[in-house]
Amino acid sequence: MAKTIKFNLILDNYPVRNIEGMQEHFSIEDMLKYFDNGLLLRWLNVRGYEKEYEKVSAIDKNADKKTIITELVKIFEVVDLDDSEIEKAIGILYYLEEENLLNAVYKENAFEKKQIIDDYNFGYTALVMHMEENKDNMAVLKADAIQMEREYFGLFELNYYELYFRLLVSAPKALFAILTRDAFRKFWIGEEANAKIYESVKTSLLTAEKAKEILGDDLKIVRRHTQAMWDPIERPEVKLMVIKIAPGTFIKNAGNFYEKLGNTDVNDNLVKFDGLEYQCNNPFCELLYMEV
Template sequence: MAKTIKFNLILDDYPVRNLEGLREHFSIEDMLKYFENGLLLRWLNVRGYNKQYSGVNSIDKSLDKKDIVMDLVKIFEVVELDSKDIEKAVGILKYLDEEKELNAIYKENAYAKKHIVDDYHSGYIELVIHMEENKENMALLKADAIQMEREYFGLFELNHYDLFFRLVKSAPKAIFAILTRDAFRKFWIGEKANTKIYSNVKTELLETDKAKEILGDDLKIVKRNTQAMWDPIEKNEVKLMVISIIRGTFVKNAGNFSEKLGDADVNDKLVKFNGLEYQCNNENYELLYMEV
């Protein structure tokens, strides 16, 4: 009798051996991929998870991606994800899938060089317009920022000055989405950035009331007296960007015992963190951040 060979699922770059690990590292993108290619069923079968195997096997593959993910979340009892989280994530995946299909068609048609250049510029302009049309949808704006980095970085580099001041007026939330991408940050913030742009970021985007107005529900606000102790705000796997903290309060990456960053270290710099811990002695002080 042939020996059953067990294997791991790779979820969010972690090798998963059991249901506990699957729940802990549940990745919507990876789970959809394994569901569609049948690897999830094979993994459940060789691991002997008969109940979950039956549940996954009964899911209709013709369902919308969101409905499939909702079923997978129920089957594996992933309590951390709600319908809003799923809708945002699936929206990004659908958008990137559509872009992949368009790119495949684009390559197959082998347009003339002039048409390729024209289409490249047109694609960039259409992407900017798409940001403006969806200026309140952070999930789509982040997806657009990813696409801009992958496909139009050269045009962004040439156009970053005009683009910034266009978006300040037409879609300021898009600027925050773009600044979640490391490749773009040096053009708009930091010592190497254009002085006029960086000054505008500080006064028109990062001032507390303006950041609240622009980001709305995408801004997370913490008001907590931690009694001089480090209080865990977000787990290590949550990527985020701190907008501002009050002088006398401190933040650090989750689980980093040697780190202690104050307002001079993070304010006006949009520092990115892996998880977050917070130290504050005044319950009226606000910590402002957004997920990346």
Template sequence: MAKTIKFNLILDNQPVRTIDELRENFSIEDMLKYFKNGFLLRWLKVREYEEYQAVATIDSSSHNKDIVLALIDIFNIPDVDIADVEEVASMIEYQEQTTKLNEIYAENAFDKKQVIEDYHAGYDNLILHMEENSRNVGVLKADILQMEKEYAKLFALNY
């Protein structure tokens, strides 16, 4: 019978071998990445942790925030600020969308008109997102950082 090879997760630049170490080094970005690429489930299964079943039931098509909140609940992570979760999840979703758009641009040989239209549509969508979440400080902070990073010149022109 073949021996199962155990591997470590790297959370917050620390090798993680146990659930306790996972709790100590919990990183939203790292955990979301490991959940989405399937390494978290494999790690739990190889080490025969009971949390495997709970993590396996999380819908991978859910919003990043919902996935992270479910992971926080499953692993009983203490002292988590929900505003931080929302902010980081929004930033990660933005990065994922940007990566998808870059792939589309590469396929379309950088059609300038399409790039400009998409840029303006992204700005408009960000404004709409801010209006829809005007009472959610965590999301607004993430959107403002995104506005500053990606749309500062367009904002200045629009202002």
């Protein structure tokens, strides 16, 4: 009798061996892919999850993405995803699929050079307008920032000054989304950045009052007395960007025993971390950060 070969599902870049791992690293995009290509059912079969196998088999393969994901969330009891989060994620997938279809059209058809240039500029302009139309939706803004980096970095490089001050007025939350992408940061923050823009970032985005006003529910705020101990705030797999910490408080990447960063290291620099640990002896001090 042939031996059953067990394999892992890769969800959000993590190998998953059991239902608990799936719950922890549940990725809507990955789960849709594995559902469509049948790999999810194969995994459930070889891992011996008979009940889940029957439930997944019963899902209509012709149903829309939201229906399929909603059913999978129920089957695998993923408590961290609600309907609004599923809808946002599905919206991003549809948007990126449309962009990929457009890219495929360009590859299949030999458009005239001028037409390509005109379409490229139009695409960039449309993307900026899409940010303005979705100025309060951080999930969409992050997807737009990824698309800008992949498809329109050249135009961003030519237009970064005008773009910053345009979005500062029309969609300031989009500025935070763009600053989560490493390729863009040098234009707006740090020693290499345009001095006028960097000064504006510090005064118009990175004060505690402005960050709270612009980011709203997308800003995470911690007020905690840690008794001079390191307090774990986020797990290592959570990518985040620190907006501000108070003097006399310290932070570090999760699990890093040799790191200890203070407010002069972090503030005005939007330092990115893999997870977060926090040390504070004042319950009124604030740590402000956002996930990237």
